Amino acid sequence: MYTLQRYILMALDPVHIGTGGYRLGRVDLSIVREPGTNLPKIPGTSLAGAARSYAAMRYEKQRCAGQGQNELSKNGHCGLPTCPICYTFGSIKGTEGGNSGRVNIADAQLLLFPVHSLAGPVWVSTVDRVKEAGFTVTAPNMERGEFATTLPGWDKPINLGWLLLKLNQGEISIAPPISLQAWDALSERLVLVDDSLFSQIVNSNLEVRTSVSIDPLTGAAKEGALFTYEAIPRATWLWSDVVEDDYSSGEKPWPVSKKFNGKKDKAGELLGETWKKPLDVVKSGLTLAEYLGIGGMGTRGFGRLKVVGDWEVSHG
Numbered sequence: 001m002y003t004l005q006r007y008i009l010m011a012l013d014p015v016h017i018g019t020g021g022y023r024l025g026r027v028d029l030s031i032v033r034e035p036g037t038n039l040p041k042i043p044g045t046s047l048a049g050a051a052r053s054y055a056a057m058r059y060e061k062q063r064c065a066g067q068g069q070n071e072l073s074k075n076g077h078c079g080l081p082t083c084p085i086c087y088t089f090g091s092i093k094g095t096e097g098g099n100s101g102r103v104n105i106a107d108a109q110l111l112l113f114p115v116h117s118l119a120g121p122v123w124v125s126t127v128d129r130v131k132e133a134g135f136t137v138t139a140p141n142m143e144r145g146e147f148a149t150t151l152p153g154w155d156k157p158i159n160l161g162w163l164l165l166k167l168n169q170g171e172i173s174i175a176p177p178i179s180l181q182a183w184d185a186l187s188e189r190l191v192l193v194d195d196s197l198f199s200q201i202v203n204s205n206l207e208v209r210t211s212v213s214i215d216p217l218t219g220a221a222k223e224g225a226l227f228t229y230e231a232i233p234r235a236t237w238l239w240s241d242v243v244e245d246d247y248s249s250g251e252k253p254w255p256v257s258k259k260f261n262g263k264k265d266k267a268g269e270l271l272g273e274t275w276k277k278p279l280d281v282v283k284s285g286l287t288l289a290e291y292l293g294i295g296g297m298g299t300r301g302f303g304r305l306k307v308v309g310d311w312e313v314s315h316g
């Protein structure tokens with residue numbers, strides 16, 4: 001049984017998934033990018049890590065969170081076939097090895113990128129990008145330097161950051177395949193540009209912040225030691241595909257009816273939802289990223305990501 005589920009995500013905070021190293025360049029701490037396009041992305045491994053941790057938290061099984069070798073799971077994951085966390089995400093267990101899990105989460109790619117303009121905040125994308133995410137799009141052919149917009153009555157050039165673009169007045173419409181939360185707020189603030197400009201617009205409008213270095217020994221700010229870091233800005237929309245590949249169909253080996261929604265069961269009461277398949281476990285974990293965030297700088301107000309909608313693209 002194979003199912004492809006697509007998730008649309010909205011950043012509620014700036015999201016920083018670092019490359020894990022310092023770079024000489026515009027900022028000290030840069031974020032992960034797609035090699036070909038140079039566009040920022042959220043790695044699928046980061047999404048999977050967050051989904052796993054939060055699902056394990058919800059299920060009150062901290063041992064099965066994490067990578068199986070950290071302080072949460074010193075002795076490895078439980079690895080039991082009856083554990084929805086290990087069944088879904090796989091397990092690593094001591095010398096016995098483990099299993100590889102039933103889901104694969106793809107990197108989240110940029111869908112709609114917020115930029116300040118004369119018209120206020122607008123969300124920028126390209127025809128190919130919104131099409132690829134499964135939206136229905138009508139738009140004129142645009143040359144480099146042109147834009148088309150859903151801004152009602154807009155008849156002027158527009159600036160995106162410092163870049164000034166010329167209006168193409170061809171007909172434009174963009175519609176998601178299902179109703180998405182928060183879509184109404186931006187459906188009349190969309191700007192489409194040519195592919196060749198998109199990366200430039202994104203990279204010159206990323207959130208860049210400056211922070212004070214903290215001395216790890218004393219906890220005090222190091223004098224004069226500032227560092228800059230970049231982040232995907234708040235209100236950015238992204239999309240990611242989750243593939244469930246499960247050779248066993250039908251009811252899962254974990255005790256759905258007893259562990260979940262059972263009146264006597266503490267975890268079930270807290271859970272308040274039924275996990276019938278691995279995709280349910282993923283969604284449950286990802287949904288908590290709206291409150292707990294992903295990646296991040298280890299501070300509050302960073303990394304919260306909201307699932308605004310998801311749908312099944314195909315199955316077989």
Ligand SMILES: [Zn+2]
Pocket residue numbers: 061064077078079080083084085086087
């Ligand atoms: Zn487990």
